[in-house]
Amino acid sequence: MTQHTPQIRSAQHIERRYRNSFGRAAGYLPKNRAALDAWLEQFSRDVHEKRARNAIVRRRSVDDLQQLIERDGVIRMYVSRMIEDAHAINADAKHTVRDIPDLLDHLDCVVTSTPRYYPKGDPDRNFFPLSSLFCYMMMTEPGYAVFRDKQFNRALLGILREWCTHLDSPDSRDVLNKEEHGWLSPAAKDEFKLEQFLIDWDDDHGGFPSYNAFFHRELLDGERPIAGKHDPRVVVSANDGRVVRIRRNIKRSDEFWAKGQRYSLHDMLDSSDLTDSFIGGDVLQSFLSGADYHRWHAPVTGIVRSARVVEALMFTELEGVWEPSSGTESQVYGASVNTRGLVFIEAPAPLGMVCVMPLGMTEISSVTLTVRPGDHVTKGDQLGYFSYGGSSMCLLFQKGAIEEFTVPDNPGDMESGHPIQVNSQVARAAAAPKRKA
Structure with a gap:
């Protein structure tokens, strides 16, 4: 042997x-x-x-x-x-x-x-x-x-x-305290900007029934105002994070395992019947750190046509690329193979169908949807949340729907990505076609 x-x-x-x-x-x-x-x-x-x-x-x-x-x-x-x-x-x-x-x-x-x-x-x-x-x-x-x-x-x-x-x-609440290694400590409050969140500071555990409840804590009213609330051409971020990649003219099928940040719609959308409608369209991917707000919201107003979770891989990386851009490369690779949610929202023209795709990565890899098919969502409404662990987000748009992205692409490594916040503008839709008289 x-x-x-x-x-x-x-x-x-x-x-x-x-x-x-x-x-x-x-x-x-x-x-x-x-x-x-x-x-x-x-x-x-x-x-x-x-x-x-x-x-x-x-x-x-x-x-x-x-x-x-x-x-x-x-x-x-x-x-x-x-x-x-x-x-x-x-x-x-x-x-x-x-x-x-x-x-x-x-x-x-x-x-x-x-x-x-x-x-x-x-x-x-x-x-x-x-x-x-x-x-x-x-x-x-x-x-x-x-x-x-x-x-x-x-x-x-x-x-x-x-x-x-x-x-x-409740067994996980013992770390929710104000001591040196507690998640409500002065250092944690400053690092995670906890003053922006709904926390009961008079309670020993911040009013949270569990650690995960703290992890996907809710924002206070007034935080993260909705950009262009009444302007249908303003597309907002679904999440807090940093830009990973912006790619246009996406192919139906591509070598997502190859260096070069290639997106493959067939794999990303789990062979959905809606896959072909996104050929030639655009992808904006962003990454959430542990310090970010871990609920995600509707980037546009419309009707939820489909909402489901695809159980897939969690601990996996793009193989053979060990450069400063490796983290970014692995994010793009993960968009095709990792556990992910698929929420399709039909918005008025010219946006049409928009896909919100939260990605679970490493640790818990938990994607929880709070909307169902048939729900009407207004820009800024909550769609779901991540439990403890790593996470990323892709927004997919149909060909011709986006006139321009209003945030810059990532020049290389993940830490260089442009910071974004939920409900802030990330793109501008094309002008709606004029009606004939």
């Missing part, structure tokens, strides 16, 4: 790969890789200590993943080799994931954890345990393969949903 030899990379290659990773560019991972390594060491040490005390409880979703790995030899091969290769990459670590049972124990511990707040500049700042746990594993060739496997992804989705249930529960 052929022995698997882990692919050893130079320290320079690993550092370059990490510095240009989507997770670091998006703020999911620490800017300094040494901080990631320190977090992984401490987390693994805690897991091993709990195991020694028989304090780890096997969760149902993790048990489902274990059964899949035991049942499917190909997945078992990929996961085993992924762990071996990740260990080779991070060979100096004293505490790390050693094998499949160890990985399962780590996942059991994540499912009941709640992220604490760390002020900017704190070397321990790390809000995303799964992104951190999977970081080195996702740098390996078997890691690329298994995180794209549909069965593995479905099992991983079950784990994320169980974690989301914990973050939706």
Whole structure:
């Protein structure tokens, strides 16, 4: 039998790969890789200590993943080799994931954890345990393969949903306090501009029943005024964030996995019957950081013709591109393969059909719709929200609907993207055709 030899990379290659990773560019991972390594060491040490005390409880979703790995030899091969290769990459670590049972124990511990707040500049700042746990594993060739496997992804989705249930529960509220590592601390209040949100500062937990309730907190009345409220030609942003890419003349099908930020309508819209109506049209994609407002609103006024969620991938990146633009490249790639919502709004001419496409990325990857087909929405009305985790947003327009975008395209890396806020103008529609006398 052929022995698997882990692919050893130079320290320079690993550092370059990490510095240009989507997770670091998006703020999911620490800017300094040494901080990631320190977090992984401490987390693994805690897991091993709990195991020694028989304090780890096997969760149902993790048990489902274990059964899949035991049942499917190909997945078992990929996961085993992924762990071996990740260990080779991070060979100096004293505490790390050693094998499949160890990985399962780590996942059991994540499912009941709640992220604490760390002020900017704190070397321990790390809000995303799964992104951190999977970081080195996702740098390996078997890691690329298994995180794209549909069965593995479905099992991983079950784990994320169980974690989301914990973050939706009162058990997750202990981090909602005004202490140094609390999400209502003075540092957090300043960083996340919490004075803009509906928070009960007299309550120990801010009036929130759970951590997720805090994460998708609501704005106070008067915040984020609607630009061009009565002007049908003004198209507004559906979300807070930064511009990822603006692309015009989009093709029905394209190589979304290739470098160059290519959008593929057939894949993005999940083979929808409405796909062909967007050929030659435009896409505006933006990215939400953890500090952004995580509800999203209607960019135009119209009738919701279709609204559904497409369950797809979560932890995956564009392969083989390790440049400063890698985070942006992975965002565009994710638009075709990640979990996403599809909300089609029929607006008056010349806009016609507009698609609002929220994307779940990493961690929870939760997309919740609050509208249904047949609903009339006015520009600025809420359409849905993201629970804890990463997220992105695409707005798709039909050919000829947009006269101009009023925000600049992203020149390269994600951090250079132009900041936008929900309800602010991002585009101007073409003039409506004149009626014949």
